[in-house]
Amino acid sequence: MAGTPRVRSDAARNRDALLCTAARMVAEEGASAVTMDRLAAEACVGKGTIFRRFGNRAGLMAAVLDGSEAEFQARVMRGEPPLGPGAPPYERLIAFGVARFQESVQRIDLLEAAGGGRSHAAYSFGLLHVRHLLAELGVEGDLPLLAAAVLAPLEVPLLRAQLEVQHLPLERLTAAWIDVASRVVGVSPTR
Amino acid sequence: MAGTPRVRSDAARNRDALLCTAARMVAEEGASAVTMDRLAAEACVGKGTIFRRFGNRAGLMAAVLDGSEAEFQARVMRGEPPLGPGAPPYERLIAFGVARFQESVQRIDLLEAAGGGRSHAAYSFGLLHVRHLLAELGVEGDLPLLAAAVLAPLEVPLLRAQLEVQHLPLERLTAAWIDVASRVVGVSPTR
Structure with missing residues (x-):
């Protein structure tokens, strides 16, 4: 054969x-x-x-995760607004954060089993996307690092500690993230 | 005996x-x-x-790290201003971030050897300190989570990726962190 x-x-x-x-x-x-x-x-x-x-098992989990990350990225690049193209950049930024929170929570044990966090490629995708949105918003400063700071509260080890050790509800984490992102961007979160 | x-x-x-x-x-x-x-x-x-x-070796490294974290905390609680008491809260906040960056970079391979990051106790200390400074600054909002967001770019896995994969200089990371912290706090970083 x-x-x-x-x-x-x-x-x-x-x-x-x-x-x-x-x-x-x-x-x-x-x-x-x-x-x-x-x-x-x-x-x-x-x-x-x-x-x-x-x-091994971590390799299998990483492959499963790659598949679900590809779906997430397709929603960002070609899906419905406000996560996908067509919405104003502030709304896309908030939609991205909210979707990443939800996706991370749904996959938190998969992310853990695959080695403790998102792949470098998945992280880089988010970084580039947020950096472009900050530029569209006219934010001034070191945009790659401002983007990294905006994404930092969405990282899996921190999120895991907040959800599983501190037992904070996802709604509260999401609301605080929107507040922080709005402060960094210089837009009032109530708009 | x-x-x-x-x-x-x-x-x-x-x-x-x-x-x-x-x-x-x-x-x-x-x-x-x-x-x-x-x-x-x-x-x-x-x-x-x-x-x-x-x-084991990780336990030994964690014990070495505990000792150096105790020294760091003593500098924050009883040391010279602006890291220690006596300086205005905005200056203490910036001094804390700058000192954490320096301390993390000096100990990055020790932090890695001890299990990949700061202990929960060390993280909690920083969280409480920054939260108190935000309150002193009159920042409004979900202070524990704003403090977590301000500290998130100082977390070891992210810092490691920025230093060792992206090869970003520490000065640039520090400057961008000061910009982000100032935006969250609502203070111009030039003051």
Whole structure:
């Protein structure tokens, strides 16, 4: 069987099926439910196949996370306003923060299982997007670092401490973030 | 020898000597130079003693870090202004951020070796201090979360990425942080 085109496309299909099954298990039961044993059983493949494809559990989780990050980025770049294009930049900025909070909370155990936070690529995407919005808003200053400061309260380790150690409600975190972002941007949050 | 008061005080003295030696090695050569073997040789104790006192290398690093955090907190609470008491709250806030940046950069490999960031106690100390300064400044809003947002750019994982991946100079990070803190506080950074 080895060496034929058929095998390669089977491998790709296998990988997609494994990722789809893993993402479904995460959505239904949380990341902690996804063990290599359970995934092998649910996807009807050998455990060796999963290890060959993803290296280890953190690698599998990172691949599941990449898929969900791609969906998030598509919503920002091509989705409905105010998160997507078409809304004024202040509204897009607030929509981005609110959506990142929601997405982070939904995936917090997946982010943890994948190594403790967002990938560098996912972080860089947010940084570039917020930097462009600050420029559109006419904010003056060191825009890449102002963007990093605006995004810093959305980082996973801090968010995790606030949600799981301090037990702060997401609504309060979101409201305070909107206040901070508005102060940095110089726009009243009530508009 | 066991069971006498003398043994207990020897144990405490041993622990202090080990911490002092480890802190000196970190200061002179960086955290990566401190292996259990080298510490045992430098401090003239058996490696088993070090493991009994600190569990593992991360535990040893966390203990060294606790000592340096205690010094930092003493400078904030009882040291010279503007970091210590006596300066106006805006100046104390800026001095705190600048000092945290410097302290984090000096200890970044120690923070990494101790588990990737500041202890919860060290973080909470900064949060409470900044929150009090915001209140003194008459800032309105959700002060605990505004304080968390002001501190977020000083967190070790973000700082590490900015210094070691993006290669941004510390002066630029500090200047941008002062700009952000001033915007949140509502004070012009030029005063």
